[in-house]
Amino acid sequence: MSKAIITRNLTKRFGDFIATNAITFDVEQGEIFGFLGANGAGKTTAMRMLCGLLKPSSGEATVAGFNIFTQTEQVKRRIGYMSQKFSLYEDLTVKENIRFYGGIYGLSHQQIKSKTEELLGKLQLQQEAGQLVSSLPLGWKQKLSFSIAVLHNPSIVFLDEPTGGVDPITRRQFWDLIYEAADRGVTIFVTTHYMDEAEYCNRISIMVDGKIKALDTPAKLKEQYQAASMNDVFLQLARAKPGENNSSS
């Protein structure tokens, strides 16, 4: 089981509009896989299908070795998810949030207790453990959010634009957390539209209008498109076919 995610011609239609058009790719276990695309290119739709939030229209996919059509239950137990919106409960304290998310993934009381200690230590949030999440700065909330998404040791974690609206320093710290998780063997599937973040990924795919236009390591992509940065690669691909700015997600 070296492949974390396998998709074959995965398609999602909303009426006449095709949000993701027959995408095919593999993600290796332990890899940081960047999923890039303009707004409305279909990244969120693709990610939601892999998480079991949306039912694909056609195609095939397995996540952590389980079929996303028939084995959603097993898939859900093995993935973590962090959405675009900040998704902790603001009227609960840091500790209560950890306890809740640990609880719904079926962690035992003991496990939650030790995980909480470990997590608070790592994020240096011991002082704030009893405070309401609403009182934390955004950057901390994001880090906490990520730590909670990997609390139950998922084999894959899906991050949907996790660093939106966060300053560069905190973003860097956030990526340190991601690397650390990847070192433990967690597969990271991350969508972003910060091109500097794209450089941090092992491999990236670029989606344009529902299709995957490019998929390789950042270095190879830059070479292939003779670009100085990922930004140039992205612009070349996104501008190749102008018009049509259908929005989905």
Add this chain to the structure above:
Amino acid sequence: MREFLVFVRKECYHIFRDRRTLLILFGMPVVLIVLFGFAITNEVRNVKIAVLDQAKDTYSRQLTDRITASGYFTVDRYLASEKDIEPVFREGEVKVVVVLPPNFGHEFYHGRKAPLQLLTDASDPNTGTTLVNYANAIILQYQQEMTGKVTLPLTIQTASRMIYNPSLKSVFLFVPGVMTLILMLVSAMMTSITITREKELGTMEILLVSPLKPLTIIAGKVIPYIALSFIIALTILAMGFWIFGMPVKGSLLLLLLECLLFCLAALSLGILISSLTNSQQTAMMISMMGLLLPTILLSGFVFPLESMPKPLQVFANIVPAKWFIIILKDIMLKGAGLRQVWQPTLILGGMTLFFLVLSVRKFKTRLS
């Protein structure tokens, strides 16, 4: 099961941390009951009247005394001439003017027929009618007493008795009404708001990605509110009992079970609403317009259903509150048991089942 308990605990945090909402939820029934019980009442008491007594004889004075002695009316002032009538009504204090013509006593005793005029401020038609009826009854009674000695050839003697609510206390109608209203409000509106809030915040996505089953999410959301509704229902019953002497003649257990049934119906409506919209604001508006208004207007709580146009009467049948109020009144006032209320209970139960199945199905389809 552990997952479920964790979820319920989280939901309780939400409820208890939101002090303002909690205050409204518990404050509102208290305020409503007190308002309806003391202030807003259909009963006539100490209504101010003015008397234009042009006769000033024994009989006119006796009649005036009679009217005031009833306790329903007090004489605010005596008028000197007909010109004073209009300004008195304008002022608004006085609701009824009694005009006794000159020679009232003479005509009453000798002419056997005395005219008397009752002028009523009918800007509020219901009150106006009620006042005229009360005044008429007193005058009639006086007339009967005066003529009582004379035996009429044929008479029908009406002996009326108001059963179940002998003293015509309007609070007996309002307690079941307010209970219905509050249970609907807490169960339906609060559920729809708390579910849509999770959608707005984006936490619903996280819950749906987690291995929690949709049924666990729904149950976890709903059960704390059932508990809350129950506490509120008990509060209302206790207030009705101790403050207004509203009895519970039937079985309290049956009453509470019926409350549970109604709560379930309201909760499933709440879940249904939350599956229609993603915003708290819309959910609140739909609950207000779609649930609270029919509950107030078409349940027989404020306006009697019997006097409504036929189409509205038919429509009222699909309002769960109508059946719940019938059940409540029967159990509380008439001491009815399940044998008497099985029909509305069955209807309410059918509705609940229908809404419950529909809402759970709707909720599931949102997942895929």
